[in-house]
Amino acid sequence: MRKLKSIALAGLIVATLPAAAHSAGTVRIFTFEGYADEEWVGPFEASTGCQVNVTYTGSVDELFAKMIASKGADYDLISIDTSLFPQYIDKGLIVPFDAQNIPNLKNLLPEFADVAEVMAGESRFGIPIAWGSIGLIYDKAVFPEPPTSWNALWDPATASKAIVLDDANNNIVNTATLLGFEDPYNLSLEQFEQVKQKLIEQKRSILSYYAGFEDGVNVWESSGASLMFSMGESQVISLAERGYDVGYAIPQEGAIGWLDTWALSTGAQDVECAHQWVDYVLAGDVGPMMTTAHGYGNTTQSNDGLDYADRLNWLRPVESLEMRAQVWSEVKASQ
Amino acid sequence: MSGRFSGATLAKSALAVAILGVLIVLPLAVFLAHSFYRMEDREIVRAFSFANYAELASNPAYRSVFVQTLWLALQVTFINTVVGWIVARAMWRRRQRLHFALILAVAVPLLLSYVIKIYAVRMFLGVNGLLNSTLTSLGIIDEPLGFLLFNMAAVRITLCVVLLPYSILPIFLTLERVPSRLVQAAEDLGASATQVFWTVLFPLALPGTAMATTLTFVFAAGDFLIPELVGGPNGFTLGRLIFTQFGLAYNWPFGAALAVLLVVVTLTAVVLGQRLAQPRWQRQNA
CATH class of the missing domain: 3.40.190.10 (Periplasmic binding protein-like II)
Structure with a gap:
């Protein structure tokens, strides 16, 4: 049966x-x-x-x-x-x-x-x-005026409440731009070393990294962040939906587009x-x-x-994404 | 003698060996092989070299991640073994119904999804979390504590909480097997509670303790999800580094070398655990 x-x-x-x-x-x-x-x-x-x-x-x-x-x-x-x-x-x-x-x-x-x-x-x-762009998201209560420079992610006063996306190329391009390198998409070994040191310095003061739009918003919420190297405009809307009064800034150095x-x-x-x-x-x-x-x-x-x-610095092909991945992995492993 | 092995037995053994070989030995061998390859222009080049191991040994950033991870795993193991003993001892020789309820309470978290448990701890420790809001509303603190999350301490706390059942249960199970006559005899002969513990309970429950420490150490040393979700920028561990090499950087050979290192550490822990479970005096008695 x-x-x-x-x-x-x-x-x-x-x-x-x-x-x-x-x-x-x-x-x-x-x-x-x-x-x-x-x-x-x-x-x-x-x-x-x-x-x-x-x-x-x-x-x-x-x-x-x-x-x-x-x-x-x-x-x-x-x-x-x-x-x-x-x-x-x-x-x-x-x-x-x-x-x-x-x-x-x-x-x-x-x-x-x-x-x-x-x-x-x-x-x-x-x-x-x-x-879109990869700008700075800031809490309006903490920043009455929008932050004007990417240095806000290094300045201990503001960086201690900052979260940063976990992505090799975006971090390296942005940091190279801040350091004033002419072509952030084509870095010499010496420039790579400077970018790496700068990112390690940042790592010591920020709250956390995050991976993904939604994760960024969650980490913002549970870490009490007031500044974010964002993944894009979308996160402003998500944060507003959760009741945060946030603004979006393109600093004077420009932002990745x-x-x-x-x-x-x-x-x-x-x-x-x-x-x-x-x-x-x-x-x-x-x-x-x-x-x-x-x-x-x-x-x-x-x-x-x-x-x-x-005002955007449109992403262009880079010299070696492999090299960039390597540098970023060393930054994350450094103390 | 050879007549004892029938064809069926042989076939079964062969099947067992084949399953083990295909599911365990082969993947490990592939891993080992990959650890000697290298990346070139984002392709895996199958040429034998020790470059990955050399990089591991020479790069101070990776070396310190390794040391930091071992230290973390040892701390978690120590804390959980102590706490595991306290809880197991408290559960021991309770009345039947309470006994059952206590075992259930310890075992139920094992049935929950790993990720959910981590998120639960994250929500508990966050600035808007239960711990902070309770402390604030009780007036103990004025502002939420930010240092509870996204650092190495958070990784330690979360590992301890999530792995605790793996300490309690093995210790409790061996305690249960200690004949109550032995304890009674010790008590009749005037042993204090402390003496009973150190001379009867602890030695006899050593196999369970060894199992607990081994499991906890192995899980804590290899975990990547907890450090990834609550570790922030500085709670970086070996597991997380391996995850980065496979999931983000696409450097499988280097990731494989790191994984081989982790396997060596794990196997060492297991061997040491085995020795601890069977101390020399027990081996001699047997």
């Missing part, structure tokens, strides 16, 4: 399999928080039948480490900023999109339609989705659903929804209020 039951059950499962496989493709997305919110994932799933499987990364370093470890096999789509394309293309981790299958590309604002960094000849490797894109993993399994996803997020209202929810500039509709693009 029991045997009969299990045979019947197996038959039932087999019978439903082909139908399920046919209607439900899945797009596996590896991204930062904020690019695949339920607000537009839900409608996308409903309208295309593709399931969305989102994994969040805490840093640029983590995203690369996971992609190269699996040669991209674990994910279909990733979100990377424009400075990373040479490295990802060189390592064979991403492949071009089929632009014919993304009719909504026409919705890109002119300044984002032909970004050179994401193209290789006629091949389109990246689709710009959002831009980034343009994030969708890129197609070499190991993508469901290329069709991946194309449907990028086409969907370029459609009418997804960009503005993201701007409202997270404060990033979107790439499809004009962004009122985001007026500091010219």
Whole structure:
């Protein structure tokens, strides 16, 4: 009797399999928080039948480490900023999109339609989705005036209440800029050493590092921080939602600016659903929804209020991300 | 004699060896091999060298992380063994119902998710946490204490709290096996409570104590999640360094060398624990 039951059950499962496989493709997305919110994932799933499987990364370093470890096999789509394309293309981790299958590309604002960094000849490797900065978030009660220099993250008076993102390149670029190096993307060994010492000095006074947008907000809350080297505008909104009166500052030295894109993993399994996803997020209202929810500039509709693009130090490819990862790991291990 | 080994027995043994080999020995061998490779232009180069070990030995930052981690694990082991003994001794020879409730209270945290326990401690120690808000509302402190979290002390506290059941349970279980007649005999012959403890209970519960110290030391030395979540910038440990090499820096060979070092430390602790569990006088008796 029991045997009969299990045979019947197996038959039932087999019978439903082909139908399920046919209607439900899945797009596996590896991204930062904020690019695949339920607000537009839900409608996308409903309208295309593709399931969305989102994994969040805490840093640029983590995203690369996971992609190269699996040669991209674990994910279909990733979100990377424009400075990373040479490295990802060189390592064979991403492949071009089929632009014919993304009719909504026409919705890109002119300044984002032909970004050179994401193209290789006629091949389109990246689709710009959002831009923003990595500024300073400060507690307005502690700072009546916004901090004007990145030195606030070193000055013991303010740094003792500061938290900093755990990310090699952003920390090194920012510190090199503060030290006045001409090209923070191309450092000599001697400059690396200075940056390293400066970061070790910072480490001695700050409260904590954090990894990821949400983690930053949680660490802010449990550490009683009043200053944060942020991951972007989105954290201002999250902190305000938790009742903190915070402001966002671009210090006089400038802040890192980034343009994030969708890129197609070499190991993508469901290329069709991946194309449907990028086409969907370029459609009418997804960009503005993201701007409202997270404060990033979107790439499809004009962004009122985001007026500091010219004060940003736009991320560019660096001499060696490996070297930067090494320096950062030594900083973290130092006393 | 060889007739004793039937085909079935042989097949079973072969299966056991194969499972052990595939699931334990092989991964460890892969690890060991990786520790001799190196990175070049973000690719793992399979060329044999001692470069990773040389880097480990020569870089003062990594050396001090190693020493700091061992020291941390020893402190946690000591604290938890003492506390574990106090709790186990208090639980020992209680009435049946209370006895059961106490064991349950110690064992239940083991069923909870590891991450949830860490977050619970983090929420407890944070500036808006239960500890600070209680102390503030009682008027003991004026401002929340910030130094409870995101430093080495926080790592120590959290490790102690989370690992405590691993100390209490083994000690308690060996205490339970001490024949009550021995204790009664000692008491009848006029031994004080202290004498009973040091001459009867402690020696007989040594295997449990050894198990407790070994488990605690091994967990504390290798953990990465607790230091990562409550350690802040300066509560940096070997486990965290290994995590960084694999999860962020993508330097598997160096991470593997660090892991090999951790395995050596762990195995040493296990061997020492074994010796402690069976002191010479016990071995001689056997």
